[in-house]
Amino acid sequence: MEIDNGVICPICGGLSKKIKSLDSAYIKSQLSIQFNTPVLKDVEIVDYELLRCNECSFEFAFPQIEGSRSFYDWVTSQPKYYVENRWEYYKVLDLLAKGSKGIKLLDVGCGDGQFFDVINQGGRLIIDLYGLDTTDASIEICRNKGYKVFCMDIQKFKSVHEETLFSTITAFHVLEHIADPKKFLAEMADLLEPAGSIFISTPYSPMDFELDWYDVLNHPPHHMGRWNMNSYIKIAKILGLKPEFFMPEYPGLLRSAILSFKFSIYGSAQLESKMKILKAIGRRPGKFFTHLLKQSKRTRISGKRASNVILVKFTKI
Ligand SMILES: [Zn+2]
Known part of the structure; x- marks a missing residue:
């Protein structure tokens, strides 16, 4: 049984449950995998927990300490950090x-x-x-x-x-x-x-590719909150x-399933060929089917995934 931990939601004041422990060493190891380079020693990252509000399902970092200047200086200097067009x-x-x-x-x-x-x-x-x-x-x-x-x-x-x-x-x-x-x-x-x-x-x-993969950039200290429909309606x-x-x-069920399958095996690495993913699916059809099934249950908004x-x-x- 999960027990309320007494930390209240920054949106609605509801009680929350812990869903992940994210210590500094773990975050740094995930960041170095993500950017394929070690995280500099002077990058300050505290230990976090990820909590979910029982009322509005907002997921938020605790303690509520935003990413430090040294963290942002480091992460923004990584190639391909900024998105050109949205x-x-x-x-x-x-x-x-x-x-x-x-x-x-x-x-x-x-x-x-x-x-x-x-x-x-x-x-x-x-x-x-x-x-x-x-x-x-x-x-x-x-x-x-x-x-x-x-x-x-x-x-x-x-x-x-x-x-x-x-x-x-x-x-x-x-x-x-x-x-x-x-x-x-x-x-x-x-x-x-x-x-x-x-x-x-x-x-x-x-996000769909987070099904079976830890996205360090969608977690603290980078992202302090993880938003969904309930949280937006509440705020x-x-x-x-x-x-x-x-x-x-929505990119389509098959594409989402291929993407989340790919991330679960290769992480965020760019793959040179689609053939590599297709072969991986051929080797593990059961695992791929699980991704397909889970993606088919993805939250619907106005009837669409x-x-x-x-x-x-x-x-x-
Ligand atoms: Zn809340």
Whole structure:
């Protein structure tokens, strides 16, 4: 029998259960496998536990200590850490195009300005853009591109720009890094014009390839929270926001099963040939069938199996 451990959920205050112990040595060993290089000695990582809320099924790290500066300096310097393009950039632009004119947009965690680049390439919408990021190097890149960006977090921005409100606030793959997501989302809501919208995207956890593989980058210290539909519905209700959900097309049952099978055997390694996976399936058909069966039971959202990414639009009620 699992016993409540007394740690309450940062979203809803519900009691939680421990689902994994993640000590520092284990996290470092998984990171070195992931990036195929040893983790430097001065990278600070504390011991964590992964807990799941009994009420809203949000999975969160305990202690609620976000990844250290030395951890982020190390992980962001790894090749292929940053994703160039995201499905949700285009989805948000589609949704914005259907509505308002005179958009004033704040992108929280704007990175090197990838979303701004996409907006400018499209060129159809007139948007007054603002960006926030806490990494000096990223801010420098944005400034060189001519973007209006501030090297600060949202709390600081709010304190120095009290009168500034936005019609649209975006945060792509930021929420899962934050130890107190409720406070973060509430701060965004405070910066919103009355009829404005917040767009949040995160992984939809567990992602399909996590079935039988430990994804170190979707766990603490990198990701402090693992989001699903229940957790989003709960946080929206608590903050008085109306959520709408969007997902990219589900890749298909067979593809998800092949992917999770591949990860369970080869991890995140890139394989030169598809033949290698097909041969592995041929050798272990029973194992592959288990993956197929489990993927067929994946959470459904609006009747379709969940993809690995979710975009949530929040509006004030
Ligand atoms: Zn909860």
